[in-house]
Amino acid sequence: MTTTLSPPTPTPAETAPDWTESFGAEMDAIRQRLLAERGQHDADYIRRLIRVQRGLEVGGRALLWAGVLPPAWLAGTAALSLSKILDNMEIGHNVMHGQYDWMNDPKLSGKAFEWDTACPADQWRHSHNYMHHTHTNIVGKDRDIGYGILRMSEEQPWSPYYLGNPVWATLLATFFEYGVALHDLEVERLQSGEVELAEKRGLIEGIWQKVRRQALKDYVLFPALSGPFFAFPLAGNATANVVRNLWAFTIIFCGHFPEGTQEFSEEETENETRGQWYHRQVLGSANLSGGPLFHILAGNLSFQIEHHLFPDLPANRYAEISVDVQEACERYGIPYNVGPLHRQFGSVVRKICRLALPDRLPSASLGVARGALGGLGRTAGRLLGRA
């Protein structure tokens, strides 16, 4: 069932007839304030991060070259994993949103940036910046709901295929960069015959080129430099890619799928005003609490709500504006979903398991199955919390 847009418990601010518009005006004011303050500080921030990432990459690959020595392998794999996480999240994702276009630096132009992952940057810009950010959590339009392979909303009709939901989710998490790379292909629409393969030829060519370059670098060129010990850098590079995949999946799924985030139908979001659009962004997103280093590693997507309100403002500012956004949400009675990683992720895992089963079950035996799957989710959450 689709959760409707009607606001929860009324508060004085909300009883005003056009409260979404005044909420939107407040959000616009925050945006203007940030635009006015944007400057050298933000330029220095992103350059410093790029510097750290390039250092980690060079250091990681150098250590992995000598990966036959176990300490070098461990340190190298850790450094390269961090490098890929920074490159994809705090740098790549944010730069490609156009967050640093105002600097007029061609190397930081959202339209030109390319990142260290399988998905070609130009395809990402379409499926993510436009489809996902404009149509956030609209079932049928936002393809981030389940990435075409998972059931993440009651609104998606159940089929026996979804019994594998937890298995598909684990596979997606492990090979997330390829899941993202295939995102714009709309495989499920190809299968259903809605779109022809011929229409997607250009996309496939682009994905193939990028995947090939990435694989050549990580699985042929750098391992070859180690000669007979090629297996060590190869294993280190593969591990770094998987670590990045698992981390990115975790952060991204915690952004929209913990309990309490809402989905919308195409009908109820038609002819939306700017205020209503802002409102939907808050309702469809969830934040993660944590320290500054955690937020950087999460690409500041731990401020998913602020990111969805202001996707093209420098992400390093989300933390400071989150105070004002949360305060405004409280005044308007808009739920502001925030929690620590283990709780939000546990909630996502429970949802993945719950939606593996049909919504209406006739017998108690399936209730037992549900309980077991729910328990699995809680265990996973606890394990993660401890890690």
Place this chain on the structure above:
Amino acid sequence: MSSKPASLRLLDAFAGPHGVDGFLEQVDPLLVTGECRAEVVAVEHGTEESVTLTLRPNRAWKGFRAGQFVQVEVEIDGVRQRRCYSPASAETEEPGAELEITVKRHPGGRVSNFLADHARPGMVLGLGQGEGEFGLPRPWPDSILLIGGGSGITPLMSILRTVLAADRERPVALLHYAPDPERAIYRAELESLARSRPNFRLLRSYTRAPGAGDLDGHFSPTHLPQAEPCFSTAETFACGPPALLDAVRGMWANGLEHRLRVESFVPPELLPSGEPGEGAIRFAESEIEVADSGAPLLVQAEEAGIAAEYGCRMGICHTCTCRKVAGTHRNLVTGEVSSTADEEIQLCVSAALGDLTVAL
């Protein structure tokens, strides 16, 4: 640059997707191979209003012809700003040779004042290759007349230094206009050249200090006869503020136009901007020009039949981001107005104020 040697392409495969430059510039910003940059090696405040910078370019720079301009890029408050400056040094094809630019403060000018206040040895600037048609032709003309005012002296200085370094016979004359001797850029060097080179004739006019120079007042026809060789046979190069150039153009009408070359210096802050719906929108790559309707540029591009990329149409997704080549625009969401050339703008939420060109 796409025509990289195979060895560099292999290195780029290792360094992908950021390329070798993405790592080299972390070591030293001048090491990059695909982008021209220069280090400031000397800073001299020639007059109160101007600063002369000696720049050492990296290997990507190919030099310039005397009289041409280069684009210089400087980061101010995180934003790269680009301006055109004419090098004043003699032309050279020697790779890595230093060049000299002189920047005159413009009232309210962001870049000129920033450079005058903050340029220091060691600072790295973006640098473009030599551009523009204004320059010393080859073979060199038999006699040369230079007319310059204000910072317009810089390309003329380059021509002068180039010719005088190689030639002690060819007659060269310079009509140099400045408000007073203190504000005459390159005065000391010009006076020294005039003393040591018999083939160079210098005529100084100080418009606010009558009697201090060789001539008085703004450019007038009476100044020309004193500048032998005769202006009708010499190749003439004029550069300076619009009023000076208008006066010069008036003199070279009536069949002498082909002997006159002019370069106009207009700081971008002073570019006229109009009201919405007043100017013309030029879509440079599509070679289409339309009268501005005042609507967002994306709408006007579509109405002109251009298949522009777009997404959200509300300023969120940056799919329609496109380079504004020139002109003034207003961001319809933020209300921000900008006249910066070569700037990325979001077509769906940008409207033109006067004439505007986008790379679409």
